[in-house]
Amino acid sequence: MNIVVVGDTLLDEDIDGIAERFQPDAPVPVVDVHQRVSRAGGAGLVARMLREDGVDVTLVTALSQDAPADRLRAHLEGITVVAGLLPAPTPVKTRLRAHGQPVARIDEGCGDPVLPHVTQEMLDAISRADGIIVSDYGRALTEHPELRVALHHRGARVPLVWDPHPKGADPVPSSRLVTPNLSEAAKAARTAADPSTAADAAKYLRERWGCVAVAVTLGSQGAMLLDVDHDAVHIPTRSVETADACGAGDRFASAALLALIEGADLPTAVRAAGNAAADFLESGGVAALGTSAxxxxxxxxxxxxxxxxxxxxxxxxxxxxxxxxxxxxxxxxxxxxxxxxxxxxxxxxxxxxxxxxxxxxxxxxxxxxxxxxxxxxxxxxxxxxxxxxxxxxxxxxxxxxxxxxxxxxxxxxxxxxxxxxxxxxxxxxxxxxxxxxxxxxxxxxxxxxx
Known part of the structure; x- marks a missing residue:
């Protein structure tokens, strides 16, 4: 089984420490740093998750030619990477935490996106996929016309799960399942970000995108699933207490794809995805996947x-x-x-x-x-x-x-x-x-x- 992950790859960094005092001239905490950790983020994180599931993974992405990109390539060891050139700095997202609690996030290279270069090798990799997950982080890769054509053609033959982004391109119509979270769905559908509006948002988005199904994820409350043949149905999951839900949406989408490839129907796949996301958070979340310096x-x-x-x-x-x-x-x-x-x-x-x-x-x-x-x-x-x-x-x-x-x-x-x-x-x-x-x-x- 060859799964192809398509999307924007970022460099994620965590700076962890403790805060026991405030800065003398301003009411801000002073964090004594204990550890710096970096990992592949975005589509790279999804590829790493699937690789640790024991699946053969090909990552179709765009990478810069800078030092953060070199670090990204090291974090992607063991994964087949087919990359076009990103003619812009590598996006780096650094999270500062004290006592395990988020304090701030610092973004670098995350300004206006630049359309990446797409190669024939990237298109060929998509054409050979047994299943595709698109991890869109709004960095313009999914806007490329040739890439979209390749995704739509292959998605008509194999399961395609699309994890969208508010600043990203619309999913291709052949998408089997699109997995926006409640905030993303509400923003796209221009509704309130409230679980009571999730079904209406899902209906609007499914009609707008023309995809087979939309699952609006609701965190600890599960997901609202709407497909072309059935009314919206709420699929619950178990609640997990965590201070850091980073990566849970990626785990949800990747687990849903695995279930669909194995022949599960949509409700079963979404239920399995919710359980996988809960397991992911209970096992330590992205910290369990990190490689630090x-x-x-x-x-x-x-x-x-x-x-x-x-x-x-x-x-x-x-x-x-x-x-x-x-x-x-x-x-x-x-x-x-x-x-x-x-x-x-x-x-x-x-x-x-x-x-x-x-x-x-x-x-x-x-x-x-x-x-x-x-x-x-x-x-x-x-x-x-x-x-x-x-x-x-x-x-x-x-x-x-x-x-x-x-x-x-x-x-x-x-x-x-x-x-x-x-x-x-x-x-x-x-x-x-x-x-x-x-x-x-x-x-x-x-x-x-x-």
């Missing part, structure tokens, strides 16, 4: 967000650290024991460069992305935080766990980080290694049989 959060959830939630609930934050090159049973036993000491376990992981400096040019044996994925797959690990320094002191000072666990034959007071951890009232605990199990021994065994 500096102190990088990976794994099932963002490490600082996990720690903040546990502290807010009165729980105990446990952290441990190391290279974890060639994960083995001894590691797993130590990690499980560490997790039992509190309410979450965050693993501080040496980056590839850090491991090379500590262990030599031939290490690590497994790159940090894979080490992060392996650790994150363990039920005892709640989050993984990659750090660049040789030692964990800097990342510990940002994370400030209640308990810092060290594996090996150490005395707590002999560790260089002990004084730092104790400075905020934390505790250092040492757990012994399990005899006969080590990365070095495992590597030597592999070398003997290779």
């Amino acid at each position: 500096g102190a990088r959060g990976g794994g099932p959830r963002d490490a600082f967000a996990v720690a903040e939630r546990v502290r807010a609930a009165g729980g105990t934050v446990v952290a441990t650290g190391g290279c974890f090159d060639l994960l083995h049973a001894g590691h797993v036993r130590t990690l499980s024991a560490a997790r039992a000491l509190g309410d979450c376990l965050i693993v501080c992981l040496n980056s590839d460069d850090s491991v090379r400096r500590l262990k030599g040019a031939d290490r690590p044996l497994i790159r940090e992305d894979d080490r992060t994925e392996l650790l994150s797959a363990l039920s005892c690990v709640d989050a993984v935080l990659v750090f660049e320094e040789d030692g964990p002191e800097a990342v510990l000072d940002r994370l400030r766990p209640d308990i810092w666990v060290k594996g090996g034959d150490y005395r707590a007071q002999s560790l260089p980080e002990t004084a730092l951890v104790e400075s905020w009232g934390g505790q250092v605990v040492t757990l012994p290694y399990h005899l006969g199990r080590s990365t070095t021994a495992l590597a030597e065994a592999i070398a003997r049989v290779s």
Whole structure:
């Protein structure tokens, strides 16, 4: 199954920290930054979601020739990207958060859109799709006449889901399902942004666009679905409490497409999409998909967000650290024991460069992305935080766990980080290694049989 994602790709950045004081000369909070995270946004985020679903994905988009575009390409590793030239700066959206709550958003390169270049390779990719999702972020790609013709022709043969934007082009008439949120639908239909008007807005938009169906998403209240053959029907979903719903609409649209490709009817697809969006938010939202720079959060959830939630609930934050090159049973036993000491376990992981400096040019044996994925797959690990320094002191000072666990034959007071951890009232605990199990021994065994 080859799914093609068509749309505008942005660079999303999150700056997370804490705010405990105000600026002396103005009533604005001062945010002490703990972490910077970046990821592909817009159509790039949709492609990343589908790739993590295990689907073969081709992203048809337009990319600039600037430094943010280079970062975008790195975030799109593993995805087939067919891109025309965007003759304008890469749009960058930076969100500033304190204690997990939004404070401000800074937009760069988001002025008047410029029509991107569309190549024959892009049109050919659309013509081979088994399913298409259009993720329109109002940056003019979907206005291109040739691209629209290609989408309309292929949409008549395979499921096409269109996630619209108030400043974007109208969906092509062959769209099987269009998924505006309530605000977008109300603005387009010139009605009040109220759930009671969702059915009227859906009817207006379906007639205007000529598409098969419109599902106006209502957040925790589900969606209002209207298709060409039936009256509007409300499809509920479960409510999820979250301070950051970013990406939920993308998850809804992509899950709806998957369901339609598998043969589901429209109500079933919309119901599945609502459940998928709720699951997405419950699992940590976009933080679970992010790749950061500096102190990088990976794994099932963002490490600082996990720690903040546990502290807010009165729980105990446990952290441990190391290279974890060639994960083995001894590691797993130590990690499980560490997790039992509190309410979450965050693993501080040496980056590839850090491991090379500590262990030599031939290490690590497994790159940090894979080490992060392996650790994150363990039920005892709640989050993984990659750090660049040789030692964990800097990342510990940002994370400030209640308990810092060290594996090996150490005395707590002999560790260089002990004084730092104790400075905020934390505790250092040492757990012994399990005899006969080590990365070095495992590597030597592999070398003997290779």
